[in-house]
Amino acid sequence: MRMTTMAMLLLATTTPVWAETVTVSTTLADRGLTDGMLLSGRGAGTFYLPLPTGVDVSNVRVIMDGKAVTPNMQRGSVVVSVNGQPVEALRLREAQSAQNVALEALMAEGQSIRASGLDVRFRADLIAEAEACGYDYDPANTLQILPTTSVSFDVDLAAVNSVGDALALLPAEPTIVLGAPLTEAASAVGLQLARSLASRGYRAQFATEANGDDPVSIRVIESGAQTRLVHEAGKLVVEVASDVDVSALSRLWQAAPAALVGEVIEADSTNVAGTASVSGFWAAPALPGAVRVLQTADLGLDFGMLDVNGRVAQEARLRLTVAPDWSTVKPIVTIYLNGQLIVAQRAEVGENIIRAPLPQDLLQLSNRLTVTVDRAQEEGYCPGPNPGHAVQLLPGTGVAYGEGKPGGFASVGAALRVGGTVVLPADSGDEERLGYLELAARVLPGLGSGVSPLEVSFGDVTPTDGQAVIRIAESDAAGLSLPIASNRGRPDLTFSTDRPMASLVADAATRRLDVTVLEGQGVPDPEGVFLANGAEALIGDKGVIWQDTPTGTDPSLIQRVREASRGMRDVLRAEGLLWGGIAVGFVAFILVARGLIAQFFRRRSRK
Incomplete structure (x- = not known):
């Protein structure tokens, strides 16, 4: 009896003062994948969702909405995995012009995950008839993971004790409470916070007082206070003082969100890795990991038009390593800038240094460089059964910035x-x-x-x-x-x-x-x-x-046609040939019409 009493007393002293388990749910569209994911042949797509570190989450549920177009599929399937663990699979019907695909994947009851994030992976195998390999694919067979696909999990907010962990639970459109009446100082801090959150894919909303059911919100408070995490009415509130060095806080968020430990933020204004150097070369601070290419794979790199000194991006420099493969044909590397092709070449086995000039008329202030690697195929060679062809971008990949004075x-x-x-x-x-x-x-x-x-x-x-x-x-x-x-x-x-x-x-x-x-x-x-x-x-x-763009592109094709016709009229009028041109055109029309009529009556007479 004494041992039972002691055990109960010990349990009571270690139990949190309050416990509030909430369900956090988000969709692909909420996280920026407004078009969802398009998988073809044998393809895979990954959706990453940050989690509070050191905190268990449970009841992980993935509700997949999809649409399959498989005109040439003999057999097909889709597998959903979470952090590398298969959770659910579905067999697709054969050779359908279009079919809706719905799948609910729920982890086993009582099973929890403690990790820095949820890596939800959708893997599709849309297999067409194949004689040589027996494992052939047709790019016409596609599966679209719709943007309404959702991921949810349960988490105990009482176990979240750091600002970094609370930020991991922010909704896609977090609320920043500025207080009433609005002040210039609070507005400046809120706008800087929204700017920093936008760089991480969030779309902040402003309010003068807390509202809604969001488990986590941000509140700007009076100057002189500490920036900290507050448990309030079953919710988490990140309080940021109006005189805080938000630029330093933003650097810390972008560099190492997991470094925000404890209730008080300690930040300084030092630079983070990836800042452009005086030499004008910006080395990417974070690169995608190695990928195994079964048929094709994409590696992405985001960069700005300008470096810290206002110089304009001129050239992308890539260090790409390619593992040996038993096909004798070299893989094809294609580089796209904001969706437009700029370089295509074959890659050698081993390290490749690829330089891609960046056309100025394709640059935006925020840019996406996509490196697509197509695995070679040849007679008697099948890429299906083997694990794939490993490729990776190496450190030293980045963008060279040249001199230039930007406008607009x-x-x-x-x-x-x-x-x-x-x-x-x-x-x-x-x-x-x-x-x-x-x-x-x-x-x-x-x-x-x-x-x-x-x-x-x-x-x-x-x-x-x-x-x-x-x-x-x-x-x-x-x-x-x-x-x-x-x-x-x-x-x-x-x-x-x-x-x-x-x-x-x-x-x-x-x-x-x-x-x-x-x-x-x-x-x-x-x-x-x-x-x-x-x-x-x-x-x-x-x-x-x-x-308006640097190339002077008009907003309408019709406008360009009108502009061209107006320019021609101006030239003719300037040369005194406008009425002469009209007369020549009228005579040509009469002659052509006369010839057509004569040909018509000649055919009638033959009959």
């Missing part, structure tokens, strides 16, 4: 690396300012990543030398106009709509970006804003609707 949006992005101020209308209320702050949070990542100081001003401001100014204002439809230089007939195109829209106009000389919101229609809230090295753009809820 890029000049504002370069100035933001020094610092910047976001100016909101002085006469706006808190609700309007929340909308403006969210719009600024969508625009800032499109101007390039960075952790430089950022301020917010309610009213006008005198810019600091070298820093950028983003000024947000409202205007009626007449003020929402963008000059299109290539349209000589209509130098101004006025946009009028019943949907939220805003124009972006950058001035390279003053490093100023004017954001004009269409009055009375609300503030646009796009998923993301991706800008090229132009100076003007129009954005709405769907993102960038039109933008």
Whole structure:
């Protein structure tokens, strides 16, 4: 009896004061995979979800929504695995033009996972008829993992005791509570936090008070307090002081989220790995791991248009190693910049140094370099049964930046690396300012990543030398106009709509970006804003609707045709040949018509 009493007393002293088990759920679309995943032949796709380290999660559930198009499939299957452990599989019906695929994968009851993340992998085998190998694939057989596919798990919030672990549980659209009334200091910290979270795939929302059922939120508090984690009413709140060095905090989040241990954040402003050096070469701080290529595989690298000194990216330099393979044909390496092919060549066994010049008209302020490796095939060689052809990007892979003075949006992005101020209308209320702050949070990542100081001003401001100014204002439809230089007939195109829209106009000389919101229609809230090295753009809820590019591309093919015809008329008129050209054209039309009529009657007479 005494031992039982002692055991119960010991258990009571080690049990948390409160326990709150919540279910965290997210979808592929929430995490940026708005198109889902497309698997063909024998393909696999991975969805990664961060977890709090040192904390058990249970009831991991994957609900897969899919659509299979398999016109030439003899047998097929899809397997769902979590952290390398197969959880569920499904056999696909043979040779269907289209079929919906639904699969629920639930880990065994009582089984928990303690890891830094969930690695959910979808593996498809869509096998076509094959005589030589008996394991052949047809790229026409595809399985799309739809963006509505969801992953959920249960976690005890009482066991989460560090800021880093709490941040791992942030929803896809976390709430940053700024308090009421809004202050410039709290708005600046909130905007900087939203900017940092956007670089990690989150889409922050602003509020003056906590609302909703999110298990984790961020709250900006008065200056002088500590930045810490608070357990409050069964929820987790990360409190960030309004005078904290958010740029240092952002560096720490980007460099090592797991390093945020304890309740108090200790951060400094030192640089992190991957910052461009004085030499102008940026070595990628994180590279994808080795992959085994069965038929084809992609390796990705993200980089900015500008380095810390405002130089423009000129060349990608890749160190690619290829393991020996028993095919005598060399694999093909194809490099895409933002979806456009720029280099294709065969790779040698061993280390390959590949240089890929980056066309300036394809660069955006945030860029994606995709390296596709196609495994060779030849007669009597089958890539199916063996484990694959190993390839990997080695350290030293990166981007070379050359000298150059960027213009337009890029000049504002370069100035933001020094610092910047976001100016909101002085006469706006808190609700309007929340909308403006969210719009600024969508625009800032499109101007390039960075952790430089950022301020917010309610009213006008005198810019600091070298820093950028983003000024947000409202205007009626007449003020929402963008000059299109290539349209000589209509130098101004006025946009009028019943949907939220805003124009972006950058001035390279003053490093100023004017954001004009269409009055009375609300503030646009796009998923993301991706800008090229132009100076003007129009954005709405769907993102960038039109933008000026370095190549002078018009927004409409019809407009280009009209422009060409207008230019030809100008030339003819200038040479005094306009009416002569019309007359010649009319005579040619009569002669052609006369010939066609004569040919018609000759055929009739033969009959």
